Amino acid sequence: MITLREASQKYLELRRNLGFQLRGSRSALRSFVVFAERESASSITADLALRWAKEPADAQPATWASRLRMVRRFAIWLKSADPRTEVPPLGLLPHRYRRQRPYIYSDAEINRLIQAASELPSARGLKGCTYSTIFGLLSVTGMRVNEALSLDRGDVDLVEGIIRIRRTKFGKSRLAPVHESTRQSLTAYTRKRDKAVRGPAQAAFFLSERGTRVTEWAVRYNFAKVSRKIGLRPPGRSHGHGPRLHDMRHRFAARTLVDWYRAGIDVERELPKLATYLGHVHVNDTYWYIEAVPELLALATQRLESRREVKP
DSSP states (O other): OOOHHHHHHHHHHHHHHTTOOOTTHHHHHHHHHHHHHHTTOSSOOHHHHHHHHTOSTTSOHHHHHHHHHHHHHHHHHHHTTOTTOOOOOTTSSOOOOOOOOOOOOOHHHHHHHHHHHHTOOOSSSOHHHHHHHHHHHHHHHOOOHHHHHTOBGGGEETTTTEEEEOSOTTSOOEEEEOOHHHHHHHHHHHHHHHHHSSSOSSOBSSBOTTSSBOOHHHHHHHHHHHHHHTTSSOOSSSOOSSSOTTHHHHHHHHHHHHHHHHTTOOHHHHHHHHHHHHTOSSTHHHHHHHHHSHHHHHHHHHHHHHHHHHOO
16 A cells, blocks of 8 residues: 655646746645654545644644645545545634735835845855845845745846846736836845855845845745844844834835826726736735825725715
C-alpha cells in the first residue's frame, strides 16, 4: 500500500504538471504528512485532518478552514487508490471569509519604515538599500509583494519610468508607469546593486547579497523586524501582530481615491483605471476600499448628497 508521503509527492507532481503553482500547498501538505507520521497514521481520517488543521491554536478560523480544504482535496484524489481514506465532510470547519480592514499608513510611518530598512546591517551594504527600495516601491505603486520580487531587470524601464509586471496573481501582465522620483530611486538602487554584486546568478531586479532573487519570506521577516523597531509592532521574538506589508497596497489605493474625491474628479469614471493599475480582475475589488476606509465612505457620501442637491 502506498504511503502518505509517497502519495503526497505524486499528488503534488500531478498538480504541478496541470499548471498549479503550489506556492503554499506544497509546504502545507508536507506538514500534514509529518503530522500523520508523528501520529502513526497510515491513512487519512476526518479526525486526523481536523486535528492538523487546528494545530496552530492561535491561527484565525479562516486559516484552519483553508488548511482543512487542502487536505480534503488531497483525500479526494487519494481515495481512488486507497479506499481506507476518509474525505473530511464539507462544513466541518465552516468559515466565511471576511477581508481584514486595511491599515492606512501615514506618510510619516512610511518614511520611518523606509529609513529603518535602510539601516539594516549587512556585509556588502546592499541589504538596507534593497529592502528600503522594495518598501518604497510597494508604497507608491500598490504592487503585490510577489510582483515586485518577480521583477527582472528587463521589466524595469529606467529611461521611460515604466514597470512591466508579468508574474501576477491572475496571470495577466500590465504596465505601471511610475513618478519621476520613483524612477530616480530605482536608478540609484541599480547602481548600488551592480557595485555590490558583480555577475549575479539571476536576472532579478532585486538581489540579495549572494546575487540571488530576494525571497518573499526574507522581505516579510525584515518588514516585521523594522516594524518592531519603529513601534508599529510590539517588541518580542516573534513577528507579532500589527500593520501588514500588504497594507502598503491598501494605502496606495485608498490615498489615490481620497485624492480624487478631494480634487473633484469623477471617481466612478476613473475607478476602472485604478483597478487596471492595481491588477484587479473585477472593479468590485477596487470599490471595496470605499466601504472599508471610513474617510472614503464619508467622501463618497458627500459626493452623492451634493449630486442630489444640484438635481432640478
